[in-house]
Amino acid sequence: MRAAELLPDAVRRLAAAGVADPTRDARRLLAFALGVSQERLILHLHDPVEDTGITKFNAAIDERARRRPLSQIIGERLFWGRSFQVTRDVLDPRPETETLVECALAEPFDTVLDLGTGSGAILLTLLAERPEAMGMGVDVSPAALAVARNNASRLGLLAEFILSDWFSDVGAQFDLIVSNPPYITAAEMPALDPEVRDWEPHLALTPGGDGLDAYRRIARGASAHLKLGGRVMVEIGPTQGRDVTQLFRDEGFQSVDIAPDMDGRDRVVRAR
Ligand SMILES: C[S@@+](CC[C@H](N)C(=O)[O-])C[C@H]1O[C@@H](n2cnc3c(N)ncnc32)[C@H](O)[C@@H]1O
Numbered sequence: 001m002r003a004a005e006l007l008p009d010a011v012r013r014l015a016a017a018g019v020a021d022p023t024r025d026a027r028r029l030l031a032f033a034l035g036v037s038q039e040r041l042i043l044h045l046h047d048p049v050e051d052t053g054i055t056k057f058n059a060a061i062d063e064r065a066r067r068r069p070l071s072q073i074i075g076e077r078l079f080w081g082r083s084f085q086v087t088r089d090v091l092d093p094r095p096e097t098e099t100l101v102e103c104a105l106a107e108p109f110d111t112v113l114d115l116g117t118g119s120g121a122i123l124l125t126l127l128a129e130r131p132e133a134m135g136m137g138v139d140v141s142p143a144a145l146a147v148a149r150n151n152a153s154r155l156g157l158l159a160e161f162i163l164s165d166w167f168s169d170v171g172a173q174f175d176l177i178v179s180n181p182p183y184i185t186a187a188e189m190p191a192l193d194p195e196v197r198d199w200e201p202h203l204a205l206t207p208g209g210d211g212l213d214a215y216r217r218i219a220r221g222a223s224a225h226l227k228l229g230g231r232v233m234v235e236i237g238p239t240q241g242r243d244v245t246q247l248f249r250d251e252g253f254q255s256v257d258i259a260p261d262m263d264g265r266d267r268v269v270r271a272r
Contacts, residue, residue, distance in 0.1 A: 001054065003030060004045040010061045017065040018194075025070055026061065032074045033057035067194035080125040084151050089143035091204040093121035097180050099261040100235045101125050103268050104178050107231055109133060115166055115179035115218060116140075118204060120148030120159070122178055127157050136172070138164040141203060166214070167221035175227055180235035181214030182207045212243055219247040222271075233270045241266035 007026055014022035031041040033056040034049065049057075063073050071077040071086040078084075079093040080101055086092050104112070104126055110133050114123035117137030127135045137159055139145050145161045152159050164170055184206040189197060196205065207213040215234060222232045232253070236244050241258045248256045253271035261267035 001049055002046055003034060003041075003049050003053075006030060006049065006054065006057055010057070013061055013065050017067065019064060019067070025064055028070060029060040029064060029073065030057055033060055068199050069195045072199060077119075077121075079121045080129075082125065082128065082155060084119045084121050084124075085147055085154065086119060087143075087147055088199060089141060089201060090119040090147045091180075091200055093119055096261045096263075096267055097122060097235055099259060099267045100178060100180060100233060101129075103233050103259050103270060104176060105129055107176060109175035109231075111135070111172070111174045111227075112176045112178065113138070113170065113172075113174040113225065115177065116181045116204075116214070117148050117161065118144050118180075120151045120161070122180060123159055124148075124151055124155055124157050126178070127159055128155060136160045136162065136170070136174075138162050138166070138170060140165050141201065144201070144204075166217045167225055170225055173225055173227045173230070175230050177218075177222055177226060177230070177232040178234070179214075179218055179232075181218060183211045183214065183235075183237050183240060185209070185211035211237065211240065212247070215240075215244050215247050219244075219251045219253070222248075223251065223253070229272070231270060231272050233268055235267060236269055238265035238267065241269065244269045245271075 010026040011022045014025055031038045033053050034044055036044050060073050069092050071092045076083045077086045077093050080098055112126055112135045114137040117123050117139050120137055123135050123137040137148055148161050182205050186208050189206055245256045248271040255272040257270055258266045259268040
């Protein structure tokens, strides 16, 4: 059987399962099963596929039809141009989180702390872009920390990763604190896409209640862990700007403002 002949049935199965872009996903999973890059798939569409390739493709399509996120099936996600390992233990790094990276890289820093580091995507991107900087990533999930450490070694970067409930085990002070904490409200959880609700770690998605608890903890602990003049920046959901800026002002922070993402939605709260 030739590679192209595998596609129509796979697309039909993904469409029937409610996958948003079944053609794109079937092609990406075919490239994955054949061990070729997405860009080169077109060159292989008329090649005969061995049985192992067919089995791997069908297994990947089965998983995607169960609404498992594509990045978990192929095991990686591109973030700021670099490949990060993604497993069921970490949040799939989102394109909108690149706004937080952009805000961070607009500031000077030699030391950076990433709270709720997950795959390590934010911290490791900052360290790759600022090779002279030192960084620490914390998470309350040991399994997420294992993925972050693996991503550091895949990228050839040095970072310290520690198990901590937000600031509880962080002793040092930093020039910059960044975080993309869980911020979905309890009420929003049932309506999320199955890819997110059923496959990503609950702990990475929501702190429960009104979605603001992690910001309360971060705003309360940040000044004790910042050097003089240091900055803290957190990703927010687009409707949380007012509440989160207020939390930082209530803790005595100055120059609190909001930066938009590429779609013009409120995305990052910055404070000093
Ligand atoms: C939205 S995910 C962000 C992951 C990664 N930084 C990113 O942007 O892709 C939030 C992360 O916070 C972690 N987390 C949740 N509660 C925490 C806590 N109490 N202390 C530290 N980390 C926590 C989760 O395990 C998860 O990895």
